[in-house]
Amino acid sequence: QVQLVESGGGLVQAGGSLRLSCVASGRTFSDCAMGWFRQAPGKEREFVAAITWSGSSTYGYYSDSVEGRFSISRDNAKNTVYLQMNSLKPEDTAVYYCAARPAATISTRPGAYDYWGQGTQVTVSS
Numbered sequence: 001q002v003q004l005v006e007s008g009g010g011l012v013q014a015g016g017s018l019r020l021s022c023v024a025s026g027r028t029f030s031d032c033a034m035g036w037f038r039q040a041p042g043k044e045r046e047f048v049a050a051i052t053w054s055g056s057s058t059y060g061y062y063s064d065s066v067e068g069r070f071s072i073s074r075d076n077a078k079n080t081v082y083l084q085m086n087s088l089k090p091e092d093t094a095v096y097y098c099a100a101r102p103a104a105t106i107s108t109r110p111g112a113y114d115y116w117g118q119g120t121q122v123t124v125s126s
Contacts, residue, residue, distance in 0.1 A: 002026045002100045002115040009096060009120030012088055016124070020083040022098030022117055029079040033101045036072065036083045037110055038094035038122075045097070047108040049083060054104070061106050066092075088124045095119040 008020040020036070035050035049072040051060045060072045071084040081098060099113035107113070 002029075002032065002102075004098045004100060004115055004117035006096065006098045006117040006120040009122045011123045011125065014088060014090055014124055014126050016088050017084070017086045018088065018122060020085065020096055020098075020120060020122075022081045022083075024079045024081070024100060027100075027102065029100075030076045031102055032115075033103055033106050034072075034074060034081040035099045035101065035106070035108075035113055036081075037097045037099060038092075039097070039119075040094040043094075045110050047110070048096070050106040050108065051081060052104055052106050059106070061108070063108070085122070088122075090124045090126045092122060093124050094122060096122050 003025045006022045033052040036048040037045050039045040047063050049062045051072045069087045074081040097119045098117040100115040101113045
């Protein structure tokens with residue numbers, strides 16, 4: 001079992017920045033690939049970013065809609081994954097979820113992740 005707790009959401013103006021954090025407990029954090037997803041009202045949950053690691057290297061992957069604006073990172077010593085969000089747009093407004101996948105590989109499918117946080121609201125005003 002992995003418990004995930006997100007924080008860092010809030011209200012920001014377009015062009016602003018936020019950093020989301022996700023703290024994991026339970027199963028060994030370093031065994032898991034981690035992902036961020038989001039869900040806007042009336043829409044399906046969509047992939048945002050994911051990260052895994054091997055040795056001292058980390059590997060990130062991003063959706064086209066956030067590539068170049070968002071950055072995912074992880075601190076295995078703190079059991080934490082971060083999502084730095086810059087140049088935010090109103091269309092980034094959604095509930096953002098952290099997810100864990102007990103595997104070394106990244107996936108963009110929500111169904112590939114076994115554990116989910118409760119979500120944190122991000123609202124970007126125009």
